[in-house]
Amino acid sequence: MGRVSGGAGVSTSTLARLKVLPDRRLAHRITALGDSRVAAIHLDPAHRVLGNRSPLNWAIARMGAGMTLAPVFGQSGDRTDQMAARLPAAIATDAGLLYLQGGLNDIAQRYPSAAQSGASAAANLIAIADAARDAGMIVVIELEVGSNDLDVGQIAQVVELNAALVSYAAVTPGIHLNDARFAVLDPATDGGTIRYRPLHAYDGMHPNGRGAYAWSDTLVALLTRILPPALSPLVRHPTELPQNGRRQLLANPLLLAATGGFGGSGGPVPAGFVVEELVGTATLSSRATPEGSGNEAVIEANFTGPDQRIIFKQDAQAAHYAAGDVVEAVAEVELLDPPTGLAGLYLNLNQWTGSEGFDTTALAPADAEGPERPGTITLRTRAFTIRPHTGGWLAVMVVAQSGAAGSARFAVRQVGLRRIG
Numbered sequence: 001m002g003r004v005s006g007g008a009g010v011s012t013s014t015l016a017r018l019k020v021l022p023d024r025r026l027a028h029r030i031t032a033l034g035d036s037r038v039a040a041i042h043l044d045p046a047h048r049v050l051g052n053r054s055p056l057n058w059a060i061a062r063m064g065a066g067m068t069l070a071p072v073f074g075q076s077g078d079r080t081d082q083m084a085a086r087l088p089a090a091i092a093t094d095a096g097l098l099y100l101q102g103g104l105n106d107i108a109q110r111y112p113s114a115a116q117s118g119a120s121a122a123a124n125l126i127a128i129a130d131a132a133r134d135a136g137m138i139v140v141i142e143l144e145v146g147s148n149d150l151d152v153g154q155i156a157q158v159v160e161l162n163a164a165l166v167s168y169a170a171v172t173p174g175i176h177l178n179d180a181r182f183a184v185l186d187p188a189t190d191g192g193t194i195r196y197r198p199l200h201a202y203d204g205m206h207p208n209g210r211g212a213y214a215w216s217d218t219l220v221a222l223l224t225r226i227l228p229p230a231l232s233p234l235v236r237h238p239t240e241l242p243q244n245g246r247r248q249l250l251a252n253p254l255l256l257a258a259t260g261g262f263g264g265s266g267g268p269v270p271a272g273f274v275v276e277e278l279v280g281t282a283t284l285s286s287r288a289t290p291e292g293s294g295n296e297a298v299i300e301a302n303f304t305g306p307d308q309r310i311i312f313k314q315d316a317q318a319a320h321y322a323a324g325d326v327v328e329a330v331a332e333v334e335l336l337d338p339p340t341g342l343a344g345l346y347l348n349l350n351q352w353t354g355s356e357g358f359d360t361t362a363l364a365p366a367d368a369e370g371p372e373r374p375g376t377i378t379l380r381t382r383a384f385t386i387r388p389h390t391g392g393w394l395a396v397m398v399v400a401q402s403g404a405a406g407s408a409r410f411a412v413r414q415v416g417l418r419r420i421g
Contacts, residue, residue, distance in 0.1 A: 028097075028230045031071060031073070033090045033100050034073075034075075035075065036077065037207075041069070041072050047382070050364065050382065052212060052344050053208060055212045059223060063220055064378045065233055065234075080106055087128050087132070097140060098140070103125065103158075103161050104147060107121065107146075107150070114153055117157045118158060118159070119161070122164035125165065126165070129175055133172075133173075140178055140223075141169070141176070143166075143178065145181055146185075150194055152192050178222050180218045196211065233328070238293075240253065242316075248419070255412070258271075260272070261275070263275030263282075265283050274311075276309075277310060278308060279305070279308040280308035280309065296414075297312065299412065303406055316395070323389060324385065326421030327383070329349040330418060331415045333376070333377055333410055334377075335377075339371065339407065341402050345363070345401075348381075349384055352389075352392040353388065355390075362379045363377070370401075379398070394417075
């Protein structure tokens with residue numbers, strides 16, 4: 001009888017009976033299936049822009065970005081029965097973890113009936129999760145949060161849906177539930193009302209950047225518990241430079257040369273970097289990183305109104321990249337104090353070919369309300385194929401964007417550009 005490494009005394013037939021299929025998939029490769037809240041992982045149809053309305057995007061950034069997003073499959077307006085049609089595509093990504101969210105549209109549409117929408121949605125989600133388990137995937141299901149406009153009968157169906165999922169997860173290996181209700185819903189309501197916390201949803205149904213950050217508190221706790229530690233995509237040593245194998249393409253990723261750049265309203269700018277003030281102002285200082293790996297640029301950004309930007313960027317030298325290279329940008333950034341008026345803190349990889357522009361972005365804001373608490377995030381863009389070019393540029397930029405007048409103090413510890421293909 002077959003045995004499995006690391007599982008002494010556990011036969012492969014027993015594992016098959018439990019629907020645990022070891023070593024077939026990478027646990028840190030994640031796909032997602034769901035409704036508009038899963039669709040919010042991206043802000044664009046081409047799936048180049050990772051948005052900060054997604055709790056999953058925030059969780060990945062707050063956990064060091066060691067998890068990789070495979071293609072994801074969210075569709076606005078979908079019920080759980082409609083989501084199921086995309087499950088084969090999600091399984092085909094070879095992701096090891098399926099993030100699953102749905103049920104609100106079933107309940108809002110009273111499908112298949114007002115009295116059965118919760119039970120029907122639960123049955124569909126359970127069938128999806130069972131099929132994913134059969135394929136060797138770990139499954140994380142979001143318990144239904146609901147929305148501000150549900151009536152008492154619909155709220156009862158939310159309760160039915162969640163109760164069925166709790167009962168299922170209690171007896172099913174490989175199924176994990178995430179419950180974000182206390183993180184994002186206003187506790188000061190009676191039992192017949194659902195309401196988001198103030199400034200945590202842009203329409204009473206979908207979290208904004210601030211709400212998604214709060215929601216990610218629960219996801220970080222869950223994913224940290226169920227996944228092994230992941231290798232960070234960040235630059236890990238000063239030798240990771242373009243001339244040493246052309247695997248990391250920026251000349252000053254660790255900010256070791258703390259002066260020599262230009263821009264901003266004052267203070268040292270690291271070599272190779274430029275600070276652009278698009279209406280707001282930025283004052284810089286430099287200090288050693290906590291772990292001693294290099295320097296960090298501390299940026300005091302001040303905004304007088306919405307849609308202002310402070311850009312901290314480094315261009316790759318033309319000799320260090322070529323058409324066809326597949327790259328991803330990475331950065332480590334820490335909000336040092338509670339910000340005010342901050343819509344988002346994001347990473348953009350931008351190429352101008354000489355005639356056209358292309359880019360990809362991580363944690364792009366779509367609302368005025370962004371994170372309101374200090375903390376460290378690791379920003380990692382989607383993989384990007386460098387286009388044929390005649391001149392132009394390839395730039396990696398950390399951007400602070402305002403949603404209102406205010407300020408943000410943050411430290412940029414590193415900015416890198418990895419060639420991954």
